[in-house]
Amino acid sequence: MRRGWQTSALTSARSLLRALLFAAPVLAIGALLPPLQPLLAPAAVANEAAPLVADEVTEKRLLAISEELRCLVCQNETLAASQAELANDLRREIRGLIKDGKSDAEIMDFLVSRYGDFVRYRPPLKSSTLLLWLGPAALLLIGIFALFRYLRQRNVAIAATPLSADEARRADALLNAGSADNSDQHGNKS
Structure with missing residues (x-):
């Protein structure tokens, strides 16, 4: 039986392999295009408007x-x-x-x-083009505001979630075990 992290790692490896298989032809074309550019240049020049x-x-x-x-x-x-x-x-x-x-x-x-x-x-800059000039800044501010609200609400929701009795006992046990280990380590060093 696979553990959660093993399944996740396997899925990530498969995704990476798929991405590399997709990217390989694109990279090959990108590598071959510059040497072929002088051969393709006349076609590009032919499309220009002749003076x-x-x-x-x-x-x-x-x-x-x-x-x-x-x-x-x-x-x-x-x-x-x-x-x-x-x-x-x-x-x-x-x-x-x-x-x-x-x-x-x-x-x-x-x-x-x-x-x-x-x-x-x-x-x-005039009344008919005001949205064109101010639109990107307004969208950026709205995005920052929305992100701030989302993060703030998420932190409040996380802080407001109380531990169950079982979770509280486990946390206390881990903290007590950790403090006992730390006191043993400090006692041995002195």
């Missing part, structure tokens, strides 16, 4: 503007970093607006009027 204007100033303005805009597909990348097809279309559109002589502010206003403040990677 419509061979003007360095236009490209610098495009980069500066697209760093301030969010990819509407990826949502966690800037327009400059995204490789989504919509991002390529938006970069082409921005190049066209730059070529038409629009200022950076006019281009930004046009895109905000078309897609809303969400298109900005760093939306302005």
